[in-house]
Amino acid sequence: GAVVSQHPSRVICKSGTSVKIECRSLDFQATTMFWYRQFPKQSLMLMATSNEGSKATYEQGVEKDKFLINHASLTLSTLTVTSAHPEDSSFYICSARRQPGDTEAFFGQGTRLTVV
Amino acid sequence: QKEVEQNSGPLSVPEGAIASLNCTYSDRGSQSFFWYRQYSGKSPELIMSIYSNGDKEDGRFTAQLNKASQYVSLLIRDSQPSDSATYLCAVRGAQKLVFGQGTRLTINP
Numbered sequence: 001g002a003v004v005s006q007h008p009s010r011v012i013c014k015s016g017t018s019v020k021i022e023c024r025s026l027d028f029q030a031t032t033m034f035w036y037r038q039f040p041k042q043s044l045m046l047m048a049t050s051n052e053g054s055k056a057t058y059e060q061g062v063e064k065d066k067f068l069i070n071h072a073s074l075t076l077s078t079l080t081v082t083s084a085h086p087e088d089s090s091f092y093i094c095s096a097r098r099q100p101g102d103t104e105a106f107f108g109q110g111t112r113l114t115v116v
Numbered sequence: 117q118k119e120v121e122q123n124s125g126p127l128s129v130p131e132g133a134i135a136s137l138n139c140t141y142s143d144r145g146s147q148s149f150f151w152y153r154q155y156s157g158k159s160p161e162l163i164m165s166i167y168s169n170g171d172k173e174d175g176r177f178t179a180q181l182n183k184a185s186q187y188v189s190l191l192i193r194d195s196q197p198s199d200s201a202t203y204l205c206a207v208r209g210a211q212k213l214v215f216g217q218g219t220r221l222t223i224n225p
Binding site: 006034042043044045046049091093095104105106107108109110112 | 214
């Protein structure tokens with residue numbers, strides 16, 4: 001199966017600082033990557049969809065200036081949480097899809113962000 | 117109405133019994149349906165996908181889809197303690213996967 005690697009798996013940062021999370025497709029080229037956020041005991045909520053070489057499409061209610069997404073290559077997308085606050089503490093998960101028509105996407109391991 | 121609805125549980129099933137998980141969805145045009153298993157603190161793991169009406173079996177797992185009723189279910193036969201997890205139903209719309217809130221399943225030894 002396809003492998004998606006997410007880094008770091010856990011990060012603790014101080015309020016007001018920025019944190020970058022990486023999502024890499026290790027054995028395939030991902031035309032599309034998705035970023036989700038999951039709060040405790042809740043489901044995954046899609047934050048944004050990123051296509052290689054173009055601007056990310058953000059879901060309603062997600063601040064694009066706060067959650068910066070870069071998909072500069074077919075194997076790497078990054079999510080930067082800028083000026084993080086305690087309410088941004090969550091489990092962030094990426095997934096990657098090979099082709100636009102593919103129905104299946106592969107998930108990274110997730111990143112537990114704690115803002116103190 | 118939520119796009120994808122699941123009973124959040126918890127659902128408690130004795131070891132060896134059949135666990136039945138249910139999901140309904142609102143977008144009648146949906147074509148792809150998935151069941152994911154998520155252990156606490158981990159990311160979701162795909163266990164079944166189904167695209168056409170009827171049953172699809174894979175080992176101890178059977179997914180059932182009824183597009184007319186907008187209903188998809190997952191049966192787990194011979195439940196094991198290792199099946200204890202949250203099960204997420206996901207439905208693909210035009211571009212994105214929409215997840216249900218998940219059902220927490222506990223298998224009791």
